[in-house]
Amino acid sequence: MLSSAHAPRLVRFPSHCLLRPINSLHTAQSSPLPTTTAPSSQILTIRKSLLTKQTTAVDLAKSFLDRIRRTEPQLNSFLYVSPDDVVLKQAEELDNKIKNNEQLGPLAGVLVGIKDNICTSDMPSTAGSRILKNYRPPFDATAVRKLKQSGAIVVGKTNLDEFGMGSTTEGSAYQVTANPWDLSRVPGGSSGGSAAAVSARQCVVSLGSDTGGSVRQPAAFCGVVGLKPTYGRVSRYGLVAYASSLDVIGCFGSSVADAGILLHTISGYDKFDSTSSKREVPDFTSQFAGKDYLESKPLKGLRVGVICETFGDGVDPEVILSVRGAVTHLEELGCFVTEVSLPSFSLGLPAYYVLALSESSSNLSRYDGIRYGNQVLEDELNSLYGHSRAQGFGSEVKMRILMGTYALSAGYYDAYYKRAQQVRTIIRDSFKAALERNDILISPASPSVAYKIGEKKDDPLAMYAGDKMTVNVNLAGLPALVLPCGFVEGGSTVLPVGFQMIGAAFDEEKLLKVGHIFEHTLQVSSAVPPLVADELTR
Amino acid sequence: MALTFFRGLHTHSFLMYPSSFLSRKNGMLYCTMKSIRGQTETQEKSQHQLKVSTQTQSRKHDDIFKNFEAIIGIETHVQLSTLTKAFCSCPYNYGAQPNTSICPVCMGLPGALPVLSTKVIESAVKVGLALNCNLSLSSKFDRKQYFYPDLPKGYQISQFDIPIATGGYLDVDIPLEFGGGHRKFGITRVHMEEDAGKLLHTGNGSFSQVDLNRAGVPLLEIVSEPDMRTGIEAAEYAAELQRLVRYLGVSNGNMQEGSLRCDVNISIRPIGQLEFGTKVEIKNLNSFSSVSRAIDFEISRQALLHSQGQADQIVQETRLWEEGAQKTVTMRKKEGLADYRYFPEPDLPGVTLTEEYVDGIRCSLPELPEMKRRRYEGMGLNMQDVLFLTNDINVADFFDSAIAEGADVKLAANWIMGDIAAYMKNEKLSINEIQLNSHELVELISSIKGGTISGKIGKEVYTFLILFIIPLSSAIEHTFICCVVSKLILHLIIA
Secondary structure, three states: OOHHHHOOOOOOOOOOOOOOOOOOOOOOOOOOOOEEOOOOOHHHHHHHHHHOOOOOHHHHHHHHHHHHHHHHHHHOOEEEEOOHHHHHHHHHHHHHHHHOOOOOOOOOOOEEEEEOOEOOOOOOOOOOOHHHOOOOOOOOOHHHHHHHHOOOEEEEEEOOOHHHOOOOOOOOOOOOOOEOOEOOEOOOOOOHHHHHHHHOOOOOEEEEEEOOOOOHHHHHHHOOEEEEOOOOOEOOOOEOOOOOOOOEEEEEEOOHHHHHHHHHHHEOOOOOOOOOOOOOOOOOOHHHOOOOOOOOOOOOOOEEEEEHHHHOOOOOHHHHHHHHHHHHHHHHOOOEEEEEOOHHHHHHHHHHHHHHHHHHHHHHHHOOOOOOOOOOOOOOHHHHHHHHHHHHOOHHHHHHHHHHHHHHOOOOOHHHHHHHHHHHHHHHHHHHHHHHHOOEEEEEOOOOOOOEOOOOOOOHHHHHHOOOOOHHHHHHOOOEEEEEEEEEEEOOEEEEEEEEEEOOOOOHHHHHHHHHHHHHHOOOOOEEOHHHHHHHHO | OHHHHOOOOOOOHHHOOHHHHHHHHHHHHHHHHHOOOOOOHHHHHHHHHHHHHHHHOOHHHHHHHHOEEEEEEEEEEEEOOOOOOOOOOOOOOOOOOOOOOOOOOOOOOOOOOOOOOHHHHHHHHHHHHHOOOEEOOEEOOEEEEOOOOOOOOOEEEEOOOOOOEEEEEEEEEOOHHHOOOEEEEEEEEEEEEEOOOEEEEOOOOOOEEEEOOOOOOEEEEEEEOOOEOOHHHHHHHHHHHHHHHHHHOOOOOOOOOOOEEEEEEEEEEEOOOOOOOOOEEEEEEOOHHHHHHHHHHHHHHHHHHHHOOOHHHOOOEEEEEEOOOOEEEEEEEOOOOOOOOOEEOOOOOOEEOOHHHHHHHHHHOOOOHHHHHHHHHHOOOOHHHHHHHHHOHHHHHHHHHHHHOOOOHHHHHHHHHHHHHHHHHHHOOOOOOOOOOHHHHHHHHHHHHOOOOOHHHHHHHHHHHHHOOOOHHHHHHHHHHHHHHHHHHHHHHHO
16 A cells, blocks of 8 residues: 555665555546556665665666657657767766766756746747747756756756647747646646646656646646646746746656655746746755655645635536545545635636736747847838737737737736726635635636547636646745546546645645655555556566 | 256247237136136036026017926936046046956846945945935845946945935025026935846947946936925036035046936926926036036926927936927936836845945045035125135145145136136146146235236246246246347347
């Protein structure tokens, strides 16, 4: 039952116990069940096997590069994959360090995927937009710099909806990423590439960005752990801005521990981002090291509030069942569960779209074809702007710029932007109050599981509605963790369901603790999609 | 010995003919002393040109003028001389090679974020206090959005509805030759913002280039109330602002380099009419004299249109002052109100000032021009002297330390405004660059006053003091030697 007690020794990946969901509420029991892995930390396993010389960084890197080569034609998770020799050279350097008994960074040998809207000086950073085609920034984002300093190897840049504007990766100017669980379905978005890459084990962990749910929704769709930190916990320096007051860099991992270790690496005050917090980052990684949860009620006394507004209309009954199952499990772990009502919850979606689009209309002004990116040569300045932007931006981005510009225009500002800011304050206050009475709040991560590619492409309102579980958290600036909690039948395969745990500002530690115990006691929580399952269990 | 004496010498001939040198100097000095001001170049130019403009005011329209009143307000942009730009650590040096002082932040690269330099706030608070404003203890930055190639982010970081300082005033003493008198001009607001880059146009006009060195340099925008009525008043307001920022040490206030830029808003109305006329904005004013002359031109242009029954041709527009043609021309007509879609800058936290912080700065403020003028007036100096001495803070400091050492007020003022000012002007030196220090001046003055040397000899001793680093006693000694030598030479020539 418990990974650490039953885990056979494994080199490349953590324990593979073929486990069946034990949750009685689980709706997909009759389906072909996925291969599940007891979700111990890949990062810690890699570290252990490198230090005990059971494997080398080069072998490890090769295995990931092989898998990328094999799966990428079907998945299209990456917009750019680092050449083999570049990756292997970094791995070799690490192996030399190990040989010489030098100090290793906490992420030594860990292959990381970076969402393409996060700047990397040695790789293109297009944000999924044609207007930044071939653009290479002269600097690394602070989060990327910290990753590199901790020994991680950046393996490539992952696909996304253009500038993070979308929920499917269909908005990418370059390619659509497929969901590793069902190639005909979307991986979610906008960080769909990062989620799919971790899900298909193309990399160990990955960075995404979350403005309205762009880490959490794809994590749920792809069956991985997604962590949206508190606004200000991670520097935004080098994150291509979509909506500055909502954007955060987030983490994907195949276990809570991996997401937590990744967050710990990239967190902290940065003098280049004056919205980053000077608060000390607690070491929430120690709790991940081989603990047994044999006591029957490890979460005794934890107050869990279930947001009742998130279990209503427009949410798939199967998703509700699955999340209710997770809640029951938390109760079994000793949590004290109550229903919480947040009457302002439904206001979040319109307020979010007004604010995000207003800010984006301003943030995207810099793409004018003058200094970088595509320039359409014209004799007259306004046509140069017009044509460069018309040809550089995709239709979703243009629509959002138009709506944001409208909302900020004289005569409309008070009715839209200002009103939305007032709503934001109400939402922030209501969450604060709810989190004073509860340690964590629970909701589904998304109203549905992954849908078909093309299904909502021509219905932006339906796509926007899919964000209703997540946007409030961004408006309130709170941390949230999304975990797999079950599967639903989806034709020939099963599709993961994710649930969301929302914590108080800067209390990622509690979320990670609860998440870690949760996934170690519920056997469906971390799963490998069929696409790569055979190879991993071989 | 001689070599040490003559270090830094520009002309040698006087050694043979010291008397002639001195008399030439003295002649010139005498002329300068008659002029009221003549201290710094800008001041000199301004004063000179202001005079010209009063004289050239077209007398033929005098009658028309009398029936109209001009309403003038000024928006001034002061470039702060902080070590770095406002939101990044790039330095700014005027005249540097294009695009040599830029970084991802001031280039507006994707992912780069602004971080406010606290020096900008400090300067803004200093200026706000010096202008007698109310400070907003809690203000913020906003984005002002428009497209132009010199604006890398597509928006300017500025302050919109909550500026850092509001509701102050500036005291100005009008020089006697322009009628004299004291004025109090209202200050509407002071806010912080960033400068844009510059466009460099090629000779044949086939393409333009962008220089982003200036992008992100901190500015204070100071908006006056529409309290000025004449070109002279406007120019004196601008000159006083320049003095103020120089006294405070927050800007070099140099108009030619664009460190102090004035945009004038002007309308005229028949005297007695309550509502304002149509407002016109004038740009490209690179000196105080152009401020004054552009306003005078604009008043006469508008008055003429009124008198010819063509008042409807005065439209809301931006006009450009053409220095060569000495006139204003249409730059762009206002096509409705520009919508800058201001909204709070989400990349920067709010600006919060504590009372202690503000008090700390208030206590550290230097004596400001207005206080200095009142103090000098109290010392018995006339307004001409007062205005001269307070114009340049370094001159005022020199004067103050001479007085502190016990120099006679009037004599010290006369020496500074006379011989020393003339020498500085002639050699294009500032008072900090000349050899003479205030202590030596005090000694010289007391030697003359005490009868050790005569006033005539004093002038010659002064020449040694200002040219060479020598003690007063040696200077006196050498003056006598020179006199003897020159008399000997004269005697030999005659013989």
